[in-house]
Amino acid sequence: MRYLIFVTLIWAFSFSFIGEFLSGSIDNYFAVLIRVSIASLIFLPLTRFRGIPRTLALKIMLIGSIQIGIMYLFFYHSFLYISVPEVILFTIFTPMYVTLVYDGLKMQFKPLYLISTGVAVLGAYIIRYHAINSEFIIGFLLVQGANIAFAIGQSGYKKVMESYPTISQKEIFGYFHFGAFFVSLIAFLLFANLEKTSPSLLQWGILLWLGCVASGVGYFWWNKGACEVDAGVLAIMNNALVPVGLLMNLLLWGSKTNLTLLLLGSIVIAFSLWLHSFFMRYYARQKDF
DSSP states (O other): OOOHHHEEEEHHHHHHHHIIIIIITOOOOHHHHHHHHHHHHHHGOOOSSSSSSSHHHHHHHHHHHIIIIIHHHHHHHHHHHHHOOHHHHHHGGHHHHHHHHHHTTTTOTTTHHHHHHHHHHHHHHHHTTTOOHHHHHHHHHHHHHHHHHHHHHHHHHHHTTTOOTTTTTTHHHHHHHHHHHHHHHHHHHHOOGGGGOOOOOOHHHHHHIIIIIIIHHHHHHHHHHHTTTTTTHHHHHHTHHEEEEEEHHHHTTTTOOOOHHHHHHHHHHHHHHHHHHHHHHHHHHHHHH
């Protein structure tokens, strides 16, 4: 649990750093590639290339390519369509995806989760009740794509590592970043705007922090922490950074937003999370009988 808490504090800064300093001025594909490349270099000397089952290495690479490779592509582009507070708030859907994906990997289906998900969507609608447009919808869907990719990655990692309890995660986590690197490199070569690949000194500093701390150390500790808690705790911890990230962005950067609708929509979304937790406990009781 301590890993999840510490990483939550680290990631609370990432939203604002990306939205306020990188998005729009630096090519997103370039920013993702640099961030993932730095994280890969950090874990390269720690990675064990001999004695690791090939299937395990490939699975970890696949997980990394989804959890941060594909996720970052969705995530960075969302800032072009919606505000930083909205991006932060809409990550609140991730716990639902975590439980749905993890249960899917366990070959289980729990229909009551569709109710809590629907309530969360209602909360998102309330936030932009008077300003629903194509850009908002695109931004919202991009964040959900990022949420789903992130949920698939951490749930998949937890499920895979349950089968390899004696493997040192530090020695195999490099494969996670290598998988993300290949996805980021392909996306950069295909879609990058080379005219926006000259960061300022400040932007280089932010990219270095994101690559070393938020991605390099952050994802290792997060996925390691995910293996130490049950799926329910993992799902709830995915939302711990939402209030911290929102408060920091609103206070430090004074982002313009309709606070009344933001508050009302946040309450509805928070209720959906409580409802989701209630359904989780309900299914747990059913399993005991």
